[in-house]
Amino acid sequence: xELAERKQEIVKLKxELAERKQEIVKLKxELAERKREIVKLQNALExxxxxxxxxxxxxxxxxxxxxxxxxxxxxxxxxDEFEMINFEEHKQNRESWYSxxxxxxxxxxxxxxxVNPNGPGLACITVGIHFMRGEFDHLLQWPFEHSIAFExxxxxxxxxxxxxxxxxxxxxxxxxxxxxERAEKGTGGCVPYAKLGHDLANHCHYLQxxxxxxxxxxxxxxxxxxxxxxxxxxxSCHCPIELTMTDFARFKQEHGRWFSPSFYTHARGxxxxxxxxxxxxxxxxxxxxxxxxxxxxYDFSVAWPFRGDITIHLLNRQRDEGHYAKTIxxxxxxxxxxxxxxxxxxxxxxxxxxxxxxxxxxxxxxxxNTQYLHEDCLRFxxxxxxxxx
Numbered sequence: 001x002e003l004a005e006r007k008q009e010i011v012k013l014k015x016e017l018a019e020r021k022q023e024i025v026k027l028k029x030e031l032a033e034r035k036r037e038i039v040k041l042q043n044a045l046e047x048x049x050x051x052x053x054x055x056x057x058x059x060x061x062x063x064x065x066x067x068x069x070x071x072x073x074x075x076x077x078x079x080d081e082f083e084m085i086n087f088e089e090h091k092q093n094r095e096s097w098y099s100x101x102x103x104x105x106x107x108x109x110x111x112x113x114x115v116n117p118n119g120p121g122l123a124c125i126t127v128g129i130h131f132m133r134g135e136f137d138h139l140l141q142w143p144f145e146h147s148i149a150f151e152x153x154x155x156x157x158x159x160x161x162x163x164x165x166x167x168x169x170x171x172x173x174x175x176x177x178x179x180x181e182r183a184e185k186g187t188g189g190c191v192p193y194a195k196l197g198h199d200l201a202n203h204c205h206y207l208q209x210x211x212x213x214x215x216x217x218x219x220x221x222x223x224x225x226x227x228x229x230x231x232x233x234x235x236s237c238h239c240p241i242e243l244t245m246t247d248f249a250r251f252k253q254e255h256g257r258w259f260s261p262s263f264y265t266h267a268r269g270x271x272x273x274x275x276x277x278x279x280x281x282x283x284x285x286x287x288x289x290x291x292x293x294x295x296x297x298y299d300f301s302v303a304w305p306f307r308g309d310i311t312i313h314l315l316n317r318q319r320d321e322g323h324y325a326k327t328i329x330x331x332x333x334x335x336x337x338x339x340x341x342x343x344x345x346x347x348x349x350x351x352x353x354x355x356x357x358x359x360x361x362x363x364x365x366x367x368x369n370t371q372y373l374h375e376d377c378l379r380f381x382x383x384x385x386x387x388x389x
Contacts, residue, residue, distance in 0.1 A: 091117035110134030128188030143174035238264035271296035290352030317374035
């Protein structure tokens with residue numbers, strides 16, 4: 001009897017075990033179903049999140065574009081200053097440096113500076129200006145046919161800055177940027193490494209504490225193409241030559257720059273022009289006068305670099321004597337950026353003086369019977385002495 005009871009208990013336990021197994025199988029099926037539901041919900045949630053992220057991304061991109069459009073009009077315009085730091089690192093890595101963007105004027109042309117520390121022959125740096133794609137390009141005239149005046153700042157005093165001109169003359173460099181952020185090519189000038197260090201004699205130091213400071217001052221609002229469009233007769237339009245600068249009062253008020261028409265040093269010689277500035281001297285007390293060598297028809301037949309003396313006479317309008325004159329020499333120590341053959345740009349770097357004559361000396365002086373400013377005009381006579389041809 002006891003054995004029979006035990007057998008019945010075993011059968012009962014087996015039945016319970018079979019039921020438990022069935023329950024486990026059922027629970028496993030339910031768990032698998034729950035897992036499938038969770039995966040389904042997870043996939044749906046991921047798709048929803050991805051959709052919301054894409055919506056947010058597009059919204060953020062749209063807001064960014066709108067912010068940039070609102071920002072465009074308040075980007076700095078000229079004059080503006082820039083600082084290139086870690087100069088030596090850029091040089092060693094053979095990397096060019098680009099400045100932040102700037103505008104020529106509100107709702108104007110968008111540009112940036114480029115400094116290449118490893119210029120031609122690794123003996124100089126190149127500093128140029130590149131056009132960028134701007135918000136107002138559709139409102140502007142293309143190609144850009146003016147020049148940009150800029151200078152590498154003397155970090156010892158507010159004078160003696162190294163002046164350069166970026167002249168855009170009817171090339172692709174002056175056209176509207178349609179592809180990419182900025183134009184691949186720009187224009188500007190070269191500065192020899194020998195000029196960047198500490199010059200005790202002139203109290204100048206341009207590269208200091210591994211840093212260059214550059215000021216882009218203004219647009220020379222003049223058609224630079226005039227330098228090439230003029231029909232220059234080498235038999236008559238050469239030194240000695242007289243040139244008249246008009247609207248002097250406005251020039252002084254606007255701190256302007258005036259470029260003369262171009263002319264030859266002599267028949268079949270070098271082409272030059274003079275530049276007069278109102279804003280280069282300390283405290284703006286003097287006008288500056290400079291010489292630029294330019295690309296010319298007879299460059300292949302003259303000796304380079306240019307060696308000679310250019311004398312600028314500011315004419316006394318009271319009588320034919322008492323003229324004010326200064327000579328600008330081009331000697332062996334003159335940098336090639338000023339005296340070398342002009343190949344990449346329409347004109348070389350300026351050579352001259354920022355204190356040619358003071359504003360006070362321009363007016364009538366009864367004691368000396370001199371008057372250089374007459375009827376709002378200055379008149380210059382240019383003579384040239386070329387040492388080799």
